[in-house]
Amino acid sequence: GAVVSQHPSRVICKSGTSVKIECRSLDFQATTMFWYRQFPKQSLMLMATSNEGSKATYEQGVEKDKFLINHASLTLSTLTVTSAHPEDSSFYICSARDNRGNQPQHFGDGTRLSIL
Amino acid sequence: SQKIEQNSEALNIQEGKTATLTCNYTNYSPAYLQWYRQDPGRGPVFLLLIRENEKEKRKERLKVTFDTTLKQSLFHITASQPADSATYLCALDISGYSTLTFGKGTMLLVSP
Numbered sequence: 001g002a003v004v005s006q007h008p009s010r011v012i013c014k015s016g017t018s019v020k021i022e023c024r025s026l027d028f029q030a031t032t033m034f035w036y037r038q039f040p041k042q043s044l045m046l047m048a049t050s051n052e053g054s055k056a057t058y059e060q061g062v063e064k065d066k067f068l069i070n071h072a073s074l075t076l077s078t079l080t081v082t083s084a085h086p087e088d089s090s091f092y093i094c095s096a097r098d099n100r101g102n103q104p105q106h107f108g109d110g111t112r113l114s115i116l
Numbered sequence: 117s118q119k120i121e122q123n124s125e126a127l128n129i130q131e132g133k134t135a136t137l138t139c140n141y142t143n144y145s146p147a148y149l150q151w152y153r154q155d156p157g158r159g160p161v162f163l164l165l166i167r168e169n170e171k172e173k174r175k176e177r178l179k180v181t182f183d184t185t186l187k188q189s190l191f192h193i194t195a196s197q198p199a200d201s202a203t204y205l206c207a208l209d210i211s212g213y214s215t216l217t218f219g220k221g222t223m224l225l226v227s228p
Contacts, residue, residue, distance in 0.1 A: 006159070034216075
């Protein structure tokens with residue numbers, strides 16, 4: 001089946017560090033990928049839609065300068081949390097939509113980000 | 117505002133019984149609804165998609181119904197097993213641009 005690889009799975013770092021998370025579609029092409037954030041016992045909240053070759057679309061309340069998204073190829077999107085602070089600690093999950101259409105979104109296994 | 121509600125309490129059932137989970141939504145008419153499974157510390161895994169013109173969809177031990185009048189979907193797992201224990205999420209495309217909005221999920225615990 002369709003596989004989305006997300007890396008790293010866990011990051012622990014000091015406040016002020018920038019952290020990059022990668023999301024790769026392994027066996028399909030994805031013009032569109034999505035980045036979500038999930039707090040404990042809460043639903044996935046969409047942060048932004050990543051579009052290959054163009055700017056990402058951010059949801060209301062999500063700072064684009066804080067959460068930089070790059071989607072340089074049809075199989076890779078990256079999310080960089082810049083100058084991370086403890087309040088950015090969360091579970092970040094990406095998903096990708098297969099370009100072949102009529103497919104559900106396929107999710108990565110998430111990245112647990114802990115800022116000390 | 118748009119709302120997606122799932123049973124907030126965990127559902128505890130015995131192995132072999134049928135688990136039924138509920139997803140209710142308001143203020144929208146989605147073209148389709150999806151169900152995902154999420155294990156602790158993992159990303160969601162797609163299970164089933166049901167379209168607005170479908171009343172019921174089945175896949176092995178799973179069954180989903182979709183009542184657009186009641187604005188409700190029911191998700192059933194028959195002959196449940198301890199390995200079915202997980203959180204189950206329903207998701208709708210509320211925006212119309214194929215971006216999903218998720219419910220909070222219902223945790224299912226199947227006891228041996």
